[in-house]
Amino acid sequence: MFSAALSRRDKLIQFTSSSLRGAKDIYEKGGNVTMKFKDQVFRLFYDNRREIIETEGLENLSFAQRAASLFDSNPVRNINVARTLRFVSKFPITLPFNKNNANKSRSAYYTTLGIAIRCFIRGYYSKNQTFGLRGNEFNGANDLISFISGITKQKSTKEIKYTRQAISNLKGRYIVQKPVPLTSDTQWFVDNVKMVFPHFREDLFLKSS
Secondary structure, three states: OHHHHHOOOOOEEEEEEEEEOOHHHHHHHOOOOOEEEEEEEEEOOOOOOEEEOOOOOHHHOOHHHHHOOOOOEEEOOOHHHHHHHHHHHOOOOOOHHHHHOOOOOOOEEOOHHHHHHHHHHHHHHOOOOOOOOOOOOOOOHHHHHHHHHHHOOOOOOHHHOOOHHHHHHHOOOOOOOOOEOOOHHHHHHHHHHHHHOOOOOHHHHEOOO
16 A cells, blocks of 8 residues: 555545544534544655655665655654754645635545445546446536435435535545445445446445454
């Protein structure tokens, strides 16, 4: 997985993390202690927060070879150096456009069905064929929205309501195999998808446990 990420231009791995709702969230919004999920990114770009250990032959590597390699590192000398490097490293990430852009995709959600739908959309729009999807199952975003709405209309949750903009925000995101937890809801979603698209790969979509 790391080798594949290093070979791509963005050098990142996207995954879904899970945790319990916090006490503050429950106090402010009510409800019970339930699981919540969040889309997260692990970046393999060097962020200047540690010092790379220079190994023998490192100077002989080309830029492309260095960019596709993983290196060991040590902590920086002291806290002042760390603060300076971390301050500088934020500039390419916190761009003015992203900071002021109100049209951001939501990364946190509360149902495994939401994970399944998002991963299905990402897989469909993936540059490489993913989960057995061929990329020609739908005639545009409206067709995809109608399909998802049709098979999930029995579920009364806000997470199944998608727009063209929401789908656009999910395009181009890399995903790993078996990203979706196996639950009754996600299995139900897969069963409905396979009724229409028998070539859909459940074994690559659902985690075994």
